[in-house]
Amino acid sequence: MKTDTAALELKLNWLRAAVLGANDGIVSVAGVVIGVASAGAQRETILLAGVAAVVAGAVSMAGGEYTSVSAQRDTELSHGKDPNKSAAHPWQAAWSSFVAFTLGALLPLFAMIGPWEQQRILVTSAAVVVALAATGWWAAFAGRSSITRGILRNVLVSLATVTISWGIGQLLGVTVL
Numbered sequence: 001m002k003t004d005t006a007a008l009e010l011k012l013n014w015l016r017a018a019v020l021g022a023n024d025g026i027v028s029v030a031g032v033v034i035g036v037a038s039a040g041a042q043r044e045t046i047l048l049a050g051v052a053a054v055v056a057g058a059v060s061m062a063g064g065e066y067t068s069v070s071a072q073r074d075t076e077l078s079h080g081k082d083p084n085k086s087a088a089h090p091w092q093a094a095w096s097s098f099v100a101f102t103l104g105a106l107l108p109l110f111a112m113i114g115p116w117e118q119q120r121i122l123v124t125s126a127a128v129v130v131a132l133a134a135t136g137w138w139a140a141f142a143g144r145s146s147i148t149r150g151i152l153r154n155v156l157v158s159l160a161t162v163t164i165s166w167g168i169g170q171l172l173g174v175t176v177l
Helices: 002-038 043-078 090-112 117-143 147-172
Strands: none
Touching: 002 043, 002 090, 002 117, 002 147, 043 090, 090 117, 117 147
16 A cells, blocks of 8 residues: 555656646746737747746746755655655656646747747647647546546636736737847
8 A cells, every 4th residue: 555655646746747847838938928929029039038938937947846845855854754755856856847847838939939920829829728738638637537627727727827928918018129
């Protein structure tokens, strides 16, 4: 029983870091590029903002995962947990989140800078919905939970972020030089 619990803890830690990283990459970079595009920025400015968001976000997610999982592990050990039985692996969580964030973030960035300039916000939004539905499905499937709930939760909560970014770009309507 203890082996099953340890395996489940390890799987959940990896799943949490990967899903959080991918979702954050998709949503935060989509929010940046859609916000900048809706303000009227040119393709080069959108690309610059998007690349900066990918790099900063991936490093930030990895650092945050490393720090939080290290704190979890330190707490477990200080309360007497055997170091060999801890499911908290800071470097594994950091790399998982870094890679997942980067892969998730590249989708809205590539969608935004594609050849469909007149429809770039619509194409990016559609790509984001598909990607969020896929990560919601994957998280629910891997966690053996409700797939419908996983997809809806992921898509609806994340689209609120992107919609707010689009609205701010529309409201300000200023091109970043």
